[in-house]
Amino acid sequence: MRDYYRSLLTVLAVALSLLLILGFWPLATKSQLALSLAVMLIGGLLLWRQRRRLQAYSYAVREIKDDNLPPEEFQGAVILVCGDSSALFSEGKLHRETRQGWYLLVKEAEQLPSLAQHLFQSRPALAAQLSVLLAILPETHLFEDSFIQSLRGWQRALAQTRTLLGRTLPLWTATWVSPPAVCADEEPVWFTQPNQQSEMQVYQPGQGNLALSEWVKESGIASRLNRLSLALWLTSLLDWQQKAVNSLLTERSRKAMVPCAQGICITPTNGEPDNLWHQHIIAITALAPKGHEKAGPLPLPEPLTASLPRRRGISRSMVFWRRVGIQGGIFLALAMLASFINNQRLIRNIGDHLTLYHHLSGEPVQPKIRAQQRLRADSALLDGWQQRGEPLRYRLGLYQGLRLIPPLEAAINGWAPPAPPPPVIKKIVQGPQTIRLDSMSLFDSGKYQLKAGSTKLLVNSLVGIKAKPGWLIVVAGHTDNTGSAKLNQLLSLQRAEAVRDWMRETGDVPASCFAVQGYGASRPIANNDTAEGRTLNRRVEISLVPQANACALPGDLPASSQDDGADNNLME
CATH class of the missing domain: 1.10.287 (Helix Hairpins)
Structure with a gap:
């Protein structure tokens, strides 16, 4: 992908x-x-x-073109050809296609991890068909040390590929050597070994594989001698390959890479003079083998492709959608879990509100009223969700709010707060002509304007207060000790003036009938340390006080002046 x-x-x-x-x-x-x-x-x-x-x-795969890669629907084996791979491809060609497989040239060991990763990402459907072929041409090498270093480089590349891909690609080897001189004109012969334990097989075109021992005995005497020579040649090659190649790949001190199959092709091969293969033969026979010339690329190891993986992978689009499905499934599972938790919290919260509401008896009333208001808010919330749809976090088929509405409505409608008591008029008469009014029934807290509804209270309370000549209407305001003394004195005076003004406007009483006083908190009638005492101290007192010349009508002579005139007449 x-x-x-x-x-x-x-x-x-x-x-x-x-x-x-x-x-x-x-x-x-x-x-x-x-x-x-x-x-x-x-x-x-x-x-x-x-x-x-x-x-x-x-940057690493800049030289790789999609034209050289197999199509994603390719059914055969996909083989990365490493090692001495150039001899298997024509000049300028990077791949060879057959009915059995698609061979890709890997020139340098450093290219192998990048090319394998590129195939995994661009052709994931072919990942199960991918394998690595280590091509070995001993006749192209002159020195054993350089050959071993080359093998170690490819081994490191294979280890990097395994680390990069997180899996081990199947590894198989194929070796090409020139035949002995007596078999120079024979057709190329493939010796195959599908696994390390099996017997060496000889591939015959159109006839399949035959055991090596049976193959040597088959046909006439001349042909049998040639086959015997090839068998001896094969034995020598197997000894050399075991020492030079297999022992290095299966070395336990390094990351072991055991080939799953190996093949040997006896065919004319272009080589260097005095190469490793010739050195090996000379060491055994003391005779230098004859060199051969080969035109065109070497034959491909088609007989071994039958033992390679044939499993079919999935395309990159299918991988993408599968991972999208996995992410979507995880999201859906977590979202449903969160929705379940949210619904359980909703049930628990409203259940706690209902439990508290039913636990309260209604005495005192305020806690029960507050609990009922909380239930009304819960009911309004659920009703709104029922009309507009519940929030996303409660959905996914787990919403439980609808079954909470009936118990909420039953609880709300099952209790009503008692009617509020009428305003308390605290009327305490000090003597027959004194009326005391509760300030809180007339004024808002900290205010001196008469509030709405106080007119009826004043009319009912002051029905016995009438202006009479010789009687002074004294209106005195009082407060509790809350706040500063100066502000309390001013507030008490302003409240007394407000009552006086109302009496003047209502009864058309002359100003001479009134006297206004503001005492603040200086004359308490109860203890200010308690709420009840402070309530009693917040009051307006109205008294009728006898006083000469008070509330005199216009045109009346003061009584003191008449008395003085009479005394003067008597004196005359």
């Missing part, structure tokens, strides 16, 4: 994570913000790493 598919999956994972955090999981606002920032930061880092990897990867 290519990196842009990975980027799409990363973006999708970030979007689903944010939707879970912000839309489903019951988290505090700060927690949601912190988790959202963390998810976006991690997603940004992943996208940055994927972009850097894509740039490095594009």
Whole structure:
């Protein structure tokens, strides 16, 4: 799967994570913000790493063209040809296609991990058909040390490929050597060994495989001698390959790579003078084998492809959608879990409100009223969700709010608070001509304007207070000791004046009939340390006080002046 598919999956994972955090999981606002920032930061880092990897990867596979890669619907084996691979391909060609397989040339060991990764990402359906062929041409090497170093380089490349892909690609080997001089004109012969324990087989075109021992005995005497020579040649080659190649690949001190199959082709091969194969033959026979010339690429190891994997993988689009499905399934599972938790919390919260409401007896009334108001708020919330749809975090088929509405309505309608008592008029008569009014029944807290509804209270309370000549109406205001003394004195005076003004406007009483006094908190009638005492101290007192010349009508002579005139007449 290519990196842009990975980027799409990363973006999708970030979007689903944010939707879970912000839309489903019951988290505090700060927690949601912190988790959202963390998810976006991690997603940004992943996208940055994927972009850097894509740039490095594009540079590594810049020479690989899709024309050389097999189509994704290819059914045969896909083989990365390593080692002495150039002799198997025509000049300028990077691949060879047959009915059995698609052979890709790997020139350098450093290219193997990049090419394998590119195939895994661009052709994931062919991943199960991929294998590595180590091509060995001993006649192209002059020195054993350089040959061993070349093998170790390919071994390191195979280990890097295994680490990069997270899996081991099947490894098989094929060796090409020139035949002995007596068999120079024979057709190329393939000796195959599908696994390390099986007997060596000889591939015969159109006839299949035959055991080596049976193959030597078959046909006439001349042909049998040639086959015997080839068998001896094969034995020598197997000894050399075991010492020079297999022992290195299966070395336990390094990461062991046991070939799953090996093949040997006896065919004319272009080689160097005094090469490793000739050195080996000379060491055994003291005779130098004759060199051969070969035109065109060497034959491909088609007889071994039958033992290679034939499993079919899935395409990159299917991989993408499968991973999208996995992410969607995880998101759906977590979202349903969050929805279940949210619904359980809703049931528990409303259940706690109902339990508290039923536990309260109504005495005192205020706690029961507050509990009922909380139930009304819960009912209004659920009614709104029923009309507009519940929030996303409660959905996914788990919403439980509808079954909570009937018990809420039954609880709300099952109790009503008692009617509020009428305003208390505290009327305490000090002597027959004094009336005391509760300030809180006339004024709002801290105010001196008469509040609405106080007129009826004043009319009913002051029905016995009438202006009479010789009687002074004294209106005195009092407060409790809350606040500063100066402000309390001013407030008490203003309240007394407000009552006096109302009496003047209502009864058309002359101003000479009134006297207004503000005592503040200086004359308490109860203890200010208790709420009841402070309530009693907040009052307005109205008294009729006898006083000469008080409330005189216009035109009346003061009584003192008449008395003085009479005394003067008597004196005359």
